[in-house]
Amino acid sequence: MTTSPETAPAPAGIPDLPDPRSARCPFDPSPQMRGLAAFGPVFRVRNWDGKTPWVVTSHAEQKALLSDNRLSVDFAAPGFPSPIARHGGGEGESEVHGEAAQDGDNHGVTDLSFVGMDDPEHARLRRMVSGVFTIKRVEAMRPAVQELVDGFIDRLLDGPKPVDLVQAFSLPIPSLVISELLGVPYGDHEFFQINSKTLVSLTATPAERHSAHTALVDYLDQLVGERLGNPGEDVLSRLAAQVRAGELTRREVAVMGVLLLLGGHETTANMITLGILLLLQHPRQAARVRDAEDPEVVVGAVEELLRFLTIAHLGRRRTALEDIEIAGQTIRKGEGVIMLGELANRDPSVFPDPDRLDITRDARQHQAFGAGTHHCIGQPLARMELQVIYPALLRRIPTLRLATELDQVPFKFDAVIYGAHELHVTW
Numbered sequence: 001m002t003t004s005p006e007t008a009p010a011p012a013g014i015p016d017l018p019d020p021r022s023a024r025c026p027f028d029p030s031p032q033m034r035g036l037a038a039f040g041p042v043f044r045v046r047n048w049d050g051k052t053p054w055v056v057t058s059h060a061e062q063k064a065l066l067s068d069n070r071l072s073v074d075f076a077a078p079g080f081p082s083p084i085a086r087h088g089g090g091e092g093e094s095e096v097h098g099e100a101a102q103d104g105d106n107h108g109v110t111d112l113s114f115v116g117m118d119d120p121e122h123a124r125l126r127r128m129v130s131g132v133f134t135i136k137r138v139e140a141m142r143p144a145v146q147e148l149v150d151g152f153i154d155r156l157l158d159g160p161k162p163v164d165l166v167q168a169f170s171l172p173i174p175s176l177v178i179s180e181l182l183g184v185p186y187g188d189h190e191f192f193q194i195n196s197k198t199l200v201s202l203t204a205t206p207a208e209r210h211s212a213h214t215a216l217v218d219y220l221d222q223l224v225g226e227r228l229g230n231p232g233e234d235v236l237s238r239l240a241a242q243v244r245a246g247e248l249t250r251r252e253v254a255v256m257g258v259l260l261l262l263g264g265h266e267t268t269a270n271m272i273t274l275g276i277l278l279l280l281q282h283p284r285q286a287a288r289v290r291d292a293e294d295p296e297v298v299v300g301a302v303e304e305l306l307r308f309l310t311i312a313h314l315g316r317r318r319t320a321l322e323d324i325e326i327a328g329q330t331i332r333k334g335e336g337v338i339m340l341g342e343l344a345n346r347d348p349s350v351f352p353d354p355d356r357l358d359i360t361r362d363a364r365q366h367q368a369f370g371a372g373t374h375h376c377i378g379q380p381l382a383r384m385e386l387q388v389i390y391p392a393l394l395r396r397i398p399t400l401r402l403a404t405e406l407d408q409v410p411f412k413f414d415a416v417i418y419g420a421h422e423l424h425v426t427w
Helices: 033-039 058-064 121-133 137-139 142-158 165-170 173-181 186-199 204-230 235-244 250-280 283-290 295-309 377-394
Strands: 042-044 054-056 316-320 325-326 329-331 336-339 424-426
Touching: 042 329, 054 058, 058 316, 058 325, 058 336, 121 142, 121 250, 137 142, 137 377, 142 165, 142 173, 142 377, 165 173, 165 204, 165 250, 173 186, 173 235, 173 295, 173 377, 186 204, 186 377, 204 235, 235 377, 250 283, 250 295, 250 377, 283 295, 283 377, 295 377, 316 325, 325 424
Parallel strands: 054 336
Antiparallel strands: 042 054, 316 336, 325 329
């Protein structure tokens, strides 16, 4: 019997895929992860299960592969390079996959609608909601988001300190925004935040993730049922109309709702927290954001923070549908591919002096939101929220500072989406 490279023992000299982050450098890829770039732009690594998928470290090769329809996002493919052990549970159960919702593909779990599908089914379902996240529609929301943010800052200033910025600010704002957009009652935020946290956890058991996913799908299915009889102006009502037209099933809409709800708050909340924390470590750059009169300064700062932090820190994972020649290597049909966005975003050939935060650099080529057909569908909304939030918080509370030492911040080394569990601040 012959064995494929995916099942054969890893040859000597193949590096292990290291942990993405280290407590010694919480804002950067771990030193071991950074060291992978020395092996070249495309090479094999040893995954946790002993298999040897390809890893891609360079910006150019990742951009090319993310736009290559010869790579599949299907989690169930035999060669798919899962970051953790697959479960043996029943049909429809979920598993952590290793992509952030911000990236638009593979938002941390299976059975999350079109993110785990290839075209044409991916394109069909994605089109059902893509119109909601156009730049024009999102920009129309900016004044309301600004008002919402100012209200939360008022409550911060009137309340006790120190305060956990995650619970008092970073998490509720995007949760409220996506809830209103979808038509999900914000009064249920504790329920969907707890279950979302389980879905993106690397330490939750398969049974816990399955339970959380089922709970969210059942919850969204109930809301879809309500919209079938009493539609409104929200996204769930628009999708319910597709159910009445026979274009979607209720379950398809419920699963899509889980995707949008999870992606709409979990990633943005972590980016708010980490971005503020990073700016507090760079007071001169924080001051530029705070005092900027030109909105393009803030736009550029947001892009640089997205590049520098890269909160989807387990890679974008694919399976080759055909043989692919790239960077002098041949990726065979059925082999797994892991594209490490944090290394693409620190590629010195694209971003000079990449380990230096510089909000004045042109960072628009970053791949925080992915590329190709699976780029993040909600990126206009995420960008707009961050552009409102960072300067507003720094202007209204110019003396904002950490209430603890940096090494006491509990970072999310245990999650698909990187961030901080808590961030205690004062002023």
